[in-house]
């Protein structure tokens with residue numbers, strides 16, 4: 165059987181297993197989704213949000229792109245963020261990177277990988293900003309992993325710089341977090357960069373007329 169057809173046959177056995185466990189599984193799932201979280205993660209196939217947090221479909225609203233970036237001109241990300249915050253009313257937005265990220269690794273070398281180069285440029289900017297700290301780390305793997313952490317922190321800050329998040333802060337109750345998942349042990353590390361008010365970011369990024 166072609167491997168893509170296996171996806172369809174596995175789907176059938178998954179669906180019948182769910183019904184066996186709970187005959188109302190899909191009728192409950194068909195009702196409105198009420199996720200409490202927005203997850204902004206890497207497209208990497210090894211970091212599926214629901215699996216690594218042991219959550220069910222319906223719990224997490226998910227946006228994934230290469231290297232879990234928050235780019236202020238990315239209409240896709242902004243649409244997801246606005247919908248999650250203002251329509252679904254999620255209370256926590258999580259940027260979750262992962263150690264050994266291929267996107268971050270690629271951004272640290274001097275090779276072209278095609279169209280993705282422009283996307284990875286945003287990570288090179290993070291490297292440039294933290295060059296002094298990063299270049300004291302001799303071991304390349306450790307340097308990549310530190311850049312993974314710094315990149316997550318910068319993406320949390322990029323979230324805080326959006327009008328969407330600042331408006332939600334005015335209304336109260338939104339928290340944004342930075343986490344990193346470990347491919348080698350499956351553990352998520354909280355980077356403790358939880359932001360919940362506009363004071364968390366530099367004044368130049370604040371909107372005073374929301």
Ligand code: CO
Nearest residue numbers: 206208265266
């Ligand atoms: Co990655």
